Amino acid sequence: MKSTKPLSRRTFLKGSALLSAGMALAACGPSAAPQAPAAEGGAQAPAPAPATTPDLPFEVAPEAINPLGLEPGKPVEGVFFEGGYGRAYIDHAADIFRALHPENEMSVAGIQRVGEQLRPRFIAGNPPDVIDNSGAGNLDTAALVAEGQLADLAPLMNAPALDTPGKTFAETLFPGSQADGVYDGKQLVLNIAYTVYGIWNSSTLLEEKGWEYPTTWSGMLDLCETIKSAGMNPWTYQGKYPSYMVFGVLVPLIYKIGGLQAIIDIDNLEDGAWEKDEVVQAVTLMAELARNDYIMPGTEGLTHTEAQAEWLKGNAVFLPCGTWLENEMRDLTPEGFNMVVHPVPTVEGGKGSFEAIYASSGESYFVPSQAKNVVGGMEFLRCLLSKESAKFFAQNVSSIMPVIGGTEGIEVSSGMRSALDAVEAAGDEIFNYRFGTWYRDLSNEVRDRTGDLLTNRITPEEFIESVQKKADEVKADPDIKKYTRTS
Structure with a gap:
């Protein structure tokens, strides 16, 4: 899964193209993508590694315990923009990961101005395993894509969902919600918040x-x-x-x-x-x-x-x-x-x-192709965009994850209710920009x-x-x- 293309210092350090003084939004919407659908193409998920039944508040089918083949004992590092959504939802997803994979250490860190702090690690060839690239001063996603620095997420998209039996991970996400994370037919970025x-x-x-x-x-x-x-x-x-x-x-x-x-x-x-x-x-x-x-x-x-x-x-x-x-x-x-x-x-x-x-779907996450544990980064994303995690997000962050069934059976706030009503009223007139x-x-x-x-x-x-x-x-x-x- 690792990219063999070296990172060009000229491209990655060029001017202000790598920093944004504004909010990185995303920009990610439910309109149809010009590229191939995210769940199509690319390699199939590897055969699952042996796993034990995890201690979780929901049932996990045997085939959904470790479908990506995460190596036991190999640590996973996540670095995340800590902004308007806080970090409680990240810690919750990390707890799901730890319960699912008790032999793997999962570390999470919340930071500001992601680009300024993580650019040196990309240049040195040792980026974290999974990154939330949001907020002011974020990394330039297009530049990273051009340099081959982002892992193809096809194995994740094709893997069994954590807590939706019979569905792949991709099939549990709002249709079109990941469209702008597809570059040249490959899903390279996942957007974890459906923002109105x-x-x-x-x-x-x-x-x-x-x-x-x-x-x-x-x-x-x-x-x-x-x-x-x-x-x-x-x-x-x-x-x-x-x-x-x-x-x-x-x-x-x-x-x-x-x-x-x-x-x-x-x-x-x-x-x-x-x-x-x-x-x-x-x-x-x-x-x-x-x-x-x-x-x-x-x-x-x-x-x-x-x-x-x-x-x-x-x-x-x-x-x-x-x-x-x-x-x-x-x-x-x-x-x-x-x-x-x-x-x-x-x-x-x-x-x-x-x-x-x-x-649109915002709060962009990706797995660097040079990461030490690419599979671990993908597995964290599978936990993060689970139905269990989406419900926690809705209840504790008052926002929506693009996960089907992620708001079932929970009471929502006035702002969240107005947003859901607005999306329903808009029907086909939901738009975005790129x-x-x-x-x-x-x-x-x-x-x-x-x-x-x-x-x-x-x-x-x-x-x-x-x-x-x-x-x-x-x-x-x-x-x-x-x-x-x-x-």
Whole structure:
């Protein structure tokens, strides 16, 4: 399973392509992948090694105890981004692993800025066995793929699921949820959290004020004016990380106006994709929030948790985020706040409905091809994305794993319920985007210019000019691998 291709220092250390100052989201959605389905192709799982019946609170079929052939006694090391989801779910999955494989030591470590800490280990050829590559300053997945640094997960995808008898691991995951982890027909990345993105508010506050969440963007601007007149700030966002407004507002507005094709054209680096009328209109509409002073003063200087704390204090009504928000701010959430998420309002005359929502599988995990225990890394992922683990995640993190049956029989929070309802209402209109994962330089340019736009340092026209120029540079750069999506 090990790659024989050496890691190029030039590629891996090149400029800012390896670091993201924004959140790594993922970007991973339920739309169909342009590549072959994840569970197809690649080698079959190796014959299982002998194993004893594990001490677990659920039954495990004999063929599901050790289908990957994990060598007894060989330690497994996991290093994980410790962010909005915390680390309790990681420790829980590690406990499942230890019960399943008591002869194998399983160590887990939570860190920040994964790229800065793990890049030297990749260069030295001794990366951990399994990594959660999320958060600010994460590793550039596309660069790692190009260098052959990620293991093909086909054996895992084809292996028996841990606690769903008769199903392979791949068959227990939401259809399409792992699409953007497939590169050139190989499943190289797994996304362990099904995230719904949108605009958050306190349902209690809106009910007390007699305000209704708007279904159109013009209605949003009207409500913002009403809120402002009442002496409140309509909006805040994670000021130091403007990418929240990219995935939370800008990309959804592009969809609401131009439909999925407008996003596909951007992802595929089509000539002039950012200059099209629907994109210009979306940028202009988002800029209205800043031009009309609807954004809380001081937002630009706030971290994500600081901005979210101000929102929880009632200092702003609306906030863009994903469904990790509830768990990230659990300790600061006032009783009775009842946070809920809504889709970005539609635009009159646009192609996307109000119900259309950006939802995807995020929190990207992978197994390095140079790891000392590749099989151990895959086996941890089999435990992590089990039904038992998914239920723990739903109950204790208030978020969803893309595991079929992962929320059966449990009580969910207000935010999680609103997210599940939103996905159900969206039906086939669940969309995502890929340029954030595929093209780091372009993603950073969009993020940075969004920050400038929302502080009135640049105009929408200057935003478009700058971002289109960067898209053209990325397209023309022969050293950047290009990808294509059709849906």
